[in-house]
Amino acid sequence: MIGRDRIQYKSPDQLRLMRQAGLLVGQTLERLREAAVAGTSTGELDQLAERTIRDAVATPSFLGYGHPPFPATVCISVNDEIVHGVPGARRLQDGDVVSIDCGAILQGWHGDSAISLVVGGSQHADPADTELLRVTEESMWRGIAALAVGERLHAVGAAVEDLVLSADHDYGIVEEYVGHGIGTEMHQDPQVPNYRVRDKGVRVRPGLAVAIEPMLTRGSAQTRVLADDWTVVTLDGSRAAHFEHTVAVTEAGLWVLTALDGGEQKLTELGAKFAPLT
Template sequence: MIELKSARDREKMRRAGRVVGEVLAELRAAVKPGITTRELDHVADRGIKARGGIPVFKGYHGYPASVCVSVNDQVVHGIPGPRLLKPGDLVSIDLGATVDGFVGDAAFSTFVGEPPDERAAELVRVTEEALYRGIEQARVGQRLGDISAAVQQHVESHGFSVVRDFVGHGVGRQMHEEPQVPNYGTAGRGLLLKPGLAIAIEPMVNLGGYAVDVGDDGWTVTTRDHSLSAHFEHTIFIDDDGPEILTAIS
């Protein structure tokens, strides 16, 4: 069941998105050599609560933290802990918050200091570009496959691969709603996009192959070939004026 959101819902989602964007900006500034991923979780938890939000990840199917921090070959759902970040690490941070009953969800990838090489830097750049290629297709009258195809084509044109096992999703009163939003697909196919549809588009892109594995903790997803992975995400709202990014990072 796909729920189209009202103008009032949209305003509440804007507030949730603003909280997520502001806290992600704090997390980006905190990513430095020597910080632990658990300390980043503390930044996220404090930041969300200080703005009147609820960390939506914490307790979700038993997830133990307020943020996901995935490093190097970890794709998504990395659990914060004692791991120290080192220069050259590729860090992907995914954050969700509930405010006034609605959810904002977004993610970004960044390096600790300078990237280790040009190909790693290109991976992050192309993944973020692919997100915006997908957002550009999120317009009334387009099809869901137009978003998926735009992401996939941009990623694969640069020789990277799109993760198949995890996808974007609808978002609203719950973090994960219908429809699913794959990062691969065929233009002109799938759900017709209508005003009031709110979705999270989130390319997960690997430097090597697209196969992934879930770790023994039941959460942390890694690339099967242990190549680097990057992840970007925004919550967007579609109306007749086009897509509005609700989780812009300040």
């Protein structure tokens, strides 16, 4: 159903279908997390993602998307690359910060999620990178927890920004790329800023599904796009992180469609209502 605000509101049955797409995306990202080791190329990770999605009789959301058409199944962004990195011959090294963004279409419905990790784990991580990832992921969850029926949508960005500003480091919040509605298309109304804005946004209604995806840098939030017309990098060369989940609003609360546990652990920890549709 399309509301007067041009937002596609989903029925409970449609949200259940979106959960299947979301689970596939979450499972694909876990496979990629395990495979993202030193010596592996970003192109090899992309091939693994495509096999995983197609084996589930689903279609990659990103492949062929946009202008120029995106040439891969997942976006893989390394170190100073923020989002939309194009996989290829680059081989990962221990200590690299890697962000992987994945989307899939299953029975006509999209799921979209992103993770960031340090290759080689904590023993190879710069502590500043570890903290960057922690703050970025936590800011995403604070934004998710701010979603509630009857509240204003842009409370999400305010919650993200509040968490980032409370950190010990002065992180850059990337503003050019924001969250979005999702459903039968990957990008739909409404836009969901990752920062505080004057406009409070629409009132949140049951059936809303959005992708919430803060992107933080260790330095300036200024960006530029590389010659491939896709890869977005930090202007000052600082490292960046990106986390994303697709979230549904139900009558009773929230269901994180791309989280393997539906978001139960983090939503409960933050005092938000976890409300999956059974």
